[in-house]
Amino acid sequence: MGRQSxxxxxxxxxxxxxxxxxxxxxxxxxxxxxxxxxxVRLGIVSSLAVNGSLTFTDxxxxxxxxxxxxxxxxRKLEEAGYVVCTKSHDGRGSKTEYRLTPTGRVELQQYLDxxxxxxxxxxxxxxx
Amino acid sequence: MAGALxxxxxxxxxxxIEHFFDPTAMSSPIRELHxxxxxxxxxxxxxxxxxxxxxxxxxxxxxxxxxxxxGGVGMGLVAFAAAALATTASNPAEWVTIWLVAAxxxxxxxxxxxxxxxxxxxxxxxTGPGRKxxxxxxxxxxxxxxxxxxxxxxGSIELLPGMWLLLYGxxxxxxxxxxxxxxxxxxxxxxxxxxxxxxxxxxxxxxWGNAWMAAGFGGLHLIFGAIIWRKHGG
Numbered sequence: 532m533g534r535q536s537x538x539x540x541x542x543x544x545x546x547x548x549x550x551x552x553x554x555x556x557x558x559x560x561x562x563x564x565x566x567x568x569x570x571v572r573l574g575i576v577s578s579l580a581v582n583g584s585l586t587f588t589d590x591x592x593x594x595x596x597x598x599x600x601x602x603x604x605x606r607k608l609e610e611a612g613y614v615v616c617t618k619s620h621d622g623r624g625s626k627t628e629y630r631l632t633p634t635g636r637v638e639l640q641q642y643l644d645x646x647x648x649x650x651x652x653x654x655x656x657x658x659x
Numbered sequence: 660m661a662g663a664l665x666x667x668x669x670x671x672x673x674x675x676i677e678h679f680f681d682p683t684a685m686s687s688p689i690r691e692l693h694x695x696x697x698x699x700x701x702x703x704x705x706x707x708x709x710x711x712x713x714x715x716x717x718x719x720x721x722x723x724x725x726x727x728x729x730g731g732v733g734m735g736l737v738a739f740a741a742a743a744l745a746t747t748a749s750n751p752a753e754w755v756t757i758w759l760v761a762a763x764x765x766x767x768x769x770x771x772x773x774x775x776x777x778x779x780x781x782x783x784x785x786t787g788p789g790r791k792x793x794x795x796x797x798x799x800x801x802x803x804x805x806x807x808x809x810x811x812x813x814g815s816i817e818l819l820p821g822m823w824l825l826l827y828g829x830x831x832x833x834x835x836x837x838x839x840x841x842x843x844x845x846x847x848x849x850x851x852x853x854x855x856x857x858x859x860x861x862x863x864x865x866x867w868g869n870a871w872m873a874a875g876f877g878g879l880h881l882i883f884g885a886i887i888w889r890k891h892g893g
Binding site: 570573581582593643645647650 | 713
């Protein structure tokens with residue numbers, strides 16, 4: 532849990548997203564999870580959210596990235612407990628499969644909520 | 660759980676979609692939300708871009724699983740039953756009718772199980788991947804339907820098995836390009852079977868005609884349906 536708390540910070544531009552939420556009661560909840568915010572990792576988590584599991588090859592082809600890139604980003608998500616990785620052997624060789632954990636699912640849900648809150652805050656401001 | 664998240668995601672989309680195309684919202688600076696914080700940072704633009712990226716990624720990845728393995732197995736069993744029944748046909752019209760009814764039943768099974776699988780994912784069959792698959796599969800099938808009428812009218816029934824297998828395979832290859840790998844592979848083998856059927860005497864009253872139909876629509880659906888069921892879900 533401590534690690535997850537540490538992962539909640541401000542957006543990449545250095546502007547506290549909580550400032551947007553300052554217009555709303557749930558200000559603290561708008562701190563952004565930078566682990567998911569990164570584009571490749573966001574792609575991995577989003578893909579796994581609509582599939583029970585995906586193999587390394589499926590994910591790599593789907594996101595159009597290199598093996599090394601996928602490995603590095605998937606490892607970070609795995610270390611944070613957002614995804615689990617299982618390796619198995621079939622007749623032709625080893626197979627690596629990724630699955631989203633309940634924690635990862637919750638984090639993605641919160642990330643979606645954050646994005647919508649930002650958009651909603653802007654809209655409310657414009658209408659006001 | 661996956662379905663719930665997927666459903667929530669689309670709910671989020673539906674609530675924000677009008678904002679995506681709201682020029683007023685697109686042009687308004689976020690700076691006023693951060694007085695005294697330096698240059699404008701279009702956080703909402705970034706947020707919208709991120710949501711768009713998530714939606715597109717989910718749609719792309721969803722196409723990996725929409726085709727139903729159980730549906731494929733069901734279609735295979737229907738084809739085997741039709742092949743057995745077709746050997747008892749007493750005239751070309753009866754033979755063609757048996758296979759057209761089988762095609763209709765198979766189509767119903769395919770749509771039913773794909774819709775069921777889509778619902779389990781919390782999405783609709785009419786969203787991106789399903790629509791793309793349908794648009795890719797339909798043209799060759801329509802061409803097949805038109806050619807069926809033409810060939811029946813000129814009495815070239817012996818060309819039907821090869822033509823059906825070839826055009827169905829074409830549809831599966833094109834539709835399968837948006838789906839998991841076994842789908843386009845199955846389509847390719849369908850096409851190959853169709854070519855072989857066209858090169859052999861495949862009349863309605865020959866063993867070859869029903870054998871190729873059973874091998875293609877029965878065997879290939881059964882084998883690849885089982886593979887998809889096992890690897891990508893029912």
